[in-house]
Amino acid sequence: MAQPSWQDEKIGTMKRTALWLVQEVGEGSLFTKAQLREAFPGTAQIDRRMRDLRDFEWQIDTNREDLSLGANEQRFVKMGEPVWEPGKGTRKAGTTLTAPQRRELLTRDSHMCRSCGITPGQAYSGTYEAAQLDVARRKVKLASGAIEVQPVIECNRCRVGGLGLSADLGDVLTRLGHLPEFERGILAGWVQQDARAFSELEQLWAAYRTLPADARAQVREALG
Structure with missing residues (x-):
């Protein structure tokens, strides 16, 4: 056409x-x-x-x-949908968020990026750049197999890195069902608090993973 x-x-x-x-x-x-x-x-x-x-x-x-x-x-x-073609460019009900809906989403998601945990105005590690939060739309594969687009709060960096990504709720629920009761209880506590404190050891591991190869080699030498 x-x-x-x-x-x-x-x-x-x-x-x-x-x-x-x-x-x-x-x-x-x-x-x-x-x-x-x-x-x-x-x-x-x-x-x-x-x-x-x-x-x-x-x-x-x-x-x-x-x-x-x-x-x-x-x-x-x-380019996305060719909105100028007949039958295209018709907004589905509920796709446009009002200001009160955006505030509600920010409150629901604890005013933090659900991907990295940063809060608005907080500087990214090692930079002077302040994070900004916005509503992203993420495709979620439900347990039924159906795909649903759901809103989620993300920072500007994670929105860029997460473009095109989807979430598999069905897989999460299946893996949850296989957890031993003890680990299930630990996870329930994290979920209830919507937070998890990482130990010094875990933080060091995360920092090590970000290092370039030469720097990682020096860490391995230090560990003997």
Whole structure:
């Protein structure tokens, strides 16, 4: 099916924005907020219309997802659903989060990244970069085998690293059922507290795993 022109004002703004990205920017290319606004002069909330494309699996990165980007730069990474085609681009009920829903999700997920545990404003280890939290959408394979997309709070770094990842709830539940009663009780305590304190030994192991090969060799020498 031939694409309509992004300049066709008879189609909706979100669809025109998608076409502009495809026809003028191109996948993998950078663009700025100024370029977007120049393409759609006088269009209110054009930034939001572009963000709406993420609900249809379009990947458009800002400096929150790609730390190499400037504050006013964005990258059109990947096209998603061709929203300009008939029957496409229709938002499913509940896919857009309101501000109260976002606050509820942050509270539910303890105001921390569920992947690495960092909290908003906390500096990443060894850097002066402060973490920012946002709502990510993660595909979850349920015990029934069905796939469901569920919201989860993640930091900007983990969102980048977790793009395309999915979770297998069925596998987690199966493995849980195989745990001895003693270990099951320990896990229940961690789950209830939603936290686990790591011993000095475990922290050293985690630090060792991050070292380059030459540095790991020095650790092995020190251990004898």
